[in-house]
Amino acid sequence: MTITNIDAANEGISADDFTRLEPVPEAGMQRAMDIMRSGKLFRYGGKRPEDCEVALLERDFADYLGVRHALGVSSCTQAIELALLACGVEAGTRVLVPGFTFTAVPSAIVVLGAEPVFVECTDDYRIDLEDLERKIGDDTPVLLLSHMRGHICEMDTIMRLCQARGVKVVEDAAHALGARWHDQAVGTFGRVGCFSFQSNKIINAGEGGMLTTDDEQIIVKAIYLSGAYETNYRKHFNADSALFERYAGQLPAHNVRMNNLTAAVARPQLALLDERGHRYRQMYAYLEQHLSALGLELPRAYAAETRIPDSLQFRVPQLSTEQMQAFIAQARDAGLPLSGFADPNNARAFYNWRYLGKAIPELPQTRRSLQNVCDMRLSSTLQQRHLDYIVSTVRDALAALAPPSVKVAGQ
Numbered sequence: 001m002t003i004t005n006i007d008a009a010n011e012g013i014s015a016d017d018f019t020r021l022e023p024v025p026e027a028g029m030q031r032a033m034d035i036m037r038s039g040k041l042f043r044y045g046g047k048r049p050e051d052c053e054v055a056l057l058e059r060d061f062a063d064y065l066g067v068r069h070a071l072g073v074s075s076c077t078q079a080i081e082l083a084l085l086a087c088g089v090e091a092g093t094r095v096l097v098p099g100f101t102f103t104a105v106p107s108a109i110v111v112l113g114a115e116p117v118f119v120e121c122t123d124d125y126r127i128d129l130e131d132l133e134r135k136i137g138d139d140t141p142v143l144l145l146s147h148m149r150g151h152i153c154e155m156d157t158i159m160r161l162c163q164a165r166g167v168k169v170v171e172d173a174a175h176a177l178g179a180r181w182h183d184q185a186v187g188t189f190g191r192v193g194c195f196s197f198q199s200n201k202i203i204n205a206g207e208g209g210m211l212t213t214d215d216e217q218i219i220v221k222a223i224y225l226s227g228a229y230e231t232n233y234r235k236h237f238n239a240d241s242a243l244f245e246r247y248a249g250q251l252p253a254h255n256v257r258m259n260n261l262t263a264a265v266a267r268p269q270l271a272l273l274d275e276r277g278h279r280y281r282q283m284y285a286y287l288e289q290h291l292s293a294l295g296l297e298l299p300r301a302y303a304a305e306t307r308i309p310d311s312l313q314f315r316v317p318q319l320s321t322e323q324m325q326a327f328i329a330q331a332r333d334a335g336l337p338l339s340g341f342a343d344p345n346n347a348r349a350f351y352n353w354r355y356l357g358k359a360i361p362e363l364p365q366t367r368r369s370l371q372n373v374c375d376m377r378l379s380s381t382l383q384q385r386h387l388d389y390i391v392s393t394v395r396d397a398l399a400a401l402a403p404p405s406v407k408v409a410g411q
């Protein structure tokens with residue numbers, strides 16, 4: 001895409017710069033080539049976990065997070081589904097879930113025949129603690145939590161509430177790998193953590209997911225559920241549990257295993273996470289300062305939270321729906337891959353989850369919180385001139401809104 005309104009000061013900037021994905025590290029390409037030459041793409045094709053790229057990734061991933069067990073699967077959504085099953089969710093189980101999340105998250109609940117119990121979200125995209133406290137109870141045994149766009153939920157209160165009620169927490173940390181709350185990795189607070197390697201996340205393997213836990217029963221069940229038929233569990237590093245005997249043949253196989261190529265591509269990216277995180281925090285601090293100065297509302301960060309801000313969200317207050325559409329269109333024409341959370345068909349807006357049928361919730365607060373919010377992925381390859389371009393483009397798009405402009409619009 002070419003940028004139509006580019007001026008001399010922005011020479012050398014292309015719209016492609018803003019959508020650029022990170023290349024696979026050379027070591028990952030080499031490993032993938034070796035695996036393809038050998039034909040050993042299937043994770044259970046070898047004899048020992050040491051020979052299996054997926055098992056090696058699982059070990060490295062668990063070490064990185066500081067947890068005992070990790071299981072590679074085909075997506076974060078599949079990790080969530082296995083996590084719910086391993087936590088005992090079955091048809092009719094009521095599962096608490098935030099009203100602002102990606103469509104695949106409540107999907108994982110409803111495909112099990114379980115019942116999502118939607119909780120309101122706040123203006124800064126986190127689960128609303130008061131509404132959670134209202135809805136949590138003896139009849140809601142599981143909370144499926146999402147750290148949307150890497151904004152970390154208030155884990156101290158959530159864990160206190162859930163522990164007091166005996167509610168199991170499954171963390172959808174698809175977009176929060178590498179983030180910390182106090183000094184603990186996000187995704188390790190709940191009974192199970194779920195992560196994504198889909199291309200828009202901080203580790204890009206195209207697709208792929210990881211399930212993590214310290215709980216022996218959960219990992220044994222999840223390994224069987226993922227498709228470790230017969231005695232293939234022996235090809236995992238955590239094969240020593242006596243529980244494997246106990247659950248043999250007891251669980252249906254979903255066949256959502258990760259393959260060795262995915263693991264080869266993902267594994268060397270783990271070592272880059274901390275550096276990428278550092279770079280993203282620098283970029284984001286600059287954007288936050290300059291976009292806030294334009295009157296835009298950026299979400300608050302908790303003191304306990306260290307996130308990897310690989311995307312940008314901001315609210316443009318007081319614009320009508322039409323003005324918002326014009327604003328987004330102008331920014332897009334200038335090459336910024338902006339979208340609105342309230343855009344028609346946006347997969348994160350609960351009122352578009354029509355597969356829920358009569359179960360589409362009424363969440364007035366969450367509905368309001370999605371209004372006028374822009375969302376944009378940030379490429380880690382952006383340079384200072386790109387950050388300046390984002391700020392000037394947003395400023396120009398705001399200025400171009402027809403008078404009577406920002407002040408009077410929102411009635």
Ligand SMILES: *Cc1c(COP(=O)(O)O)cnc(C)c1O
Pocket residue numbers: 074075076077078101102104105146147148149172173174175195196197198208209
């Ligand atoms: C990307 C994402 C998912 C889905 O991950 P997949 O690996 O594509 O299934 C779920 N939840 C959140 C918060 C996400 O960002």
